[in-house]
Amino acid sequence: MSSHLREKKRNRWLVTGGAGFFGVHMCRGLLERGQSVVSFDIAQFPKEEQLDIVTEIGDIRDSRRLDQLLKGVDFVVHAAAALALVDPKEIRSVNAEGTRLILDAASRAGVQRVVYIGTTAVYGMPKQHPLYEDAPLNPMGPYGVAKAEAEQYCIATNGVETVRLRPKSFIGTGRLGIFQILFDWIESGKRIPVLGNGTNKFQLLEVRDLVDAAFLAALYGRDKAVYNIGAENFGTVNEDLGALLDYANSGSRILHVPSGPTKGALRALEALHISPIYRWVYDTADQDSFVSINRARQELGWSPRFSNIDALINTYAWYLSYGKEMAKQSGTSHRVAWKQGALRIVKFFM
Numbered sequence: 001m002s003s004h005l006r007e008k009k010r011n012r013w014l015v016t017g018g019a020g021f022f023g024v025h026m027c028r029g030l031l032e033r034g035q036s037v038v039s040f041d042i043a044q045f046p047k048e049e050q051l052d053i054v055t056e057i058g059d060i061r062d063s064r065r066l067d068q069l070l071k072g073v074d075f076v077v078h079a080a081a082a083l084a085l086v087d088p089k090e091i092r093s094v095n096a097e098g099t100r101l102i103l104d105a106a107s108r109a110g111v112q113r114v115v116y117i118g119t120t121a122v123y124g125m126p127k128q129h130p131l132y133e134d135a136p137l138n139p140m141g142p143y144g145v146a147k148a149e150a151e152q153y154c155i156a157t158n159g160v161e162t163v164r165l166r167p168k169s170f171i172g173t174g175r176l177g178i179f180q181i182l183f184d185w186i187e188s189g190k191r192i193p194v195l196g197n198g199t200n201k202f203q204l205l206e207v208r209d210l211v212d213a214a215f216l217a218a219l220y221g222r223d224k225a226v227y228n229i230g231a232e233n234f235g236t237v238n239e240d241l242g243a244l245l246d247y248a249n250s251g252s253r254i255l256h257v258p259s260g261p262t263k264g265a266l267r268a269l270e271a272l273h274i275s276p277i278y279r280w281v282y283d284t285a286d287q288d289s290f291v292s293i294n295r296a297r298q299e300l301g302w303s304p305r306f307s308n309i310d311a312l313i314n315t316y317a318w319y320l321s322y323g324k325e326m327a328k329q330s331g332t333s334h335r336v337a338w339k340q341g342a343l344r345i346v347k348f349f350m
Helices: 003-008 021-032 063-069 088-109 141-156 178-187 207-220 237-248 259-271 279-284 294-300 308-326 343-348
Strands: 012-016 036-041 054-057 075-078 113-117 161-167 192-195 226-229 254-257
Touching: 012 021, 021 036, 021 207, 063 088, 075 088, 075 207, 088 113, 088 141, 113 141, 113 207, 141 161, 141 279, 161 207, 178 192, 178 237, 178 308, 178 343, 192 237, 192 259, 207 226, 207 294, 226 294, 237 254, 237 308, 254 259, 259 279
Parallel strands: 012 036, 012 075, 036 054, 075 113, 113 161, 161 226, 192 254
Antiparallel strands: none
């Protein structure tokens, strides 16, 4: 079957975490490609999203429910995850054990392939860049450790084909969470603290580029292969954040702050549970962080459409028009605001 015909064939897809930030985009992207889509999530599918899909509510750790839902499914995009602000035991239960249960159920149901949405956080903080897929793993924190464990389940399973994606932090319409804090400060004309001198390169990713990669990985990725996914065009923190501030034109500007004392303060606030900024965020903020995407380009035929600056400006523009209404709800997912806690006091002085 030719590549064109294979992409046009109508298959049945199950998207776990389908009501989340990435999941909604994945469901929409599959519909645009003429696919049959089932969303499975512990949360209700967003009312503001009008998609012609089947929406199911439930927990990926419910094996009996998985057996029912996976009947007749060709591909699974497994994106369901507990994020870093959740209790560590819950993170491991959902992210690691939940993945094992998905793989077992997919094997029993005869699913062709599971595309696992991982994270580049499994690499930790190596000094050499760009990072390639064969770099040693040194995950940080409960989230990174659980995601690395989930990858091992993907490698070990024999009953279903698996492809793993390691995306950089991805943003786009619908993304709030930690980026809502940034956008709120920018709109308010506040100075934006940047750890260190801001000359480090920090690669991001537009969510629609991740959707493209997941679709192509399901059809063309090698069984048990792993692919880094990130923007091709990105600059330093000063350059990319500076471009966003120029676009916003709110009077907001970069404020360089010393890394050591700032990280110490953020660590203390995190320990007191009065700041949403967790270790992975502040420890990597002044470091180079970018991956090679050559393998995905060569093997999947994937190519990112959006630069860091595109992704930041598109997301901020969406936030001003629609995101502030969504931000009236708070929680721990990417589609709601995160409570700023002590950062509100810091914002006042910025």
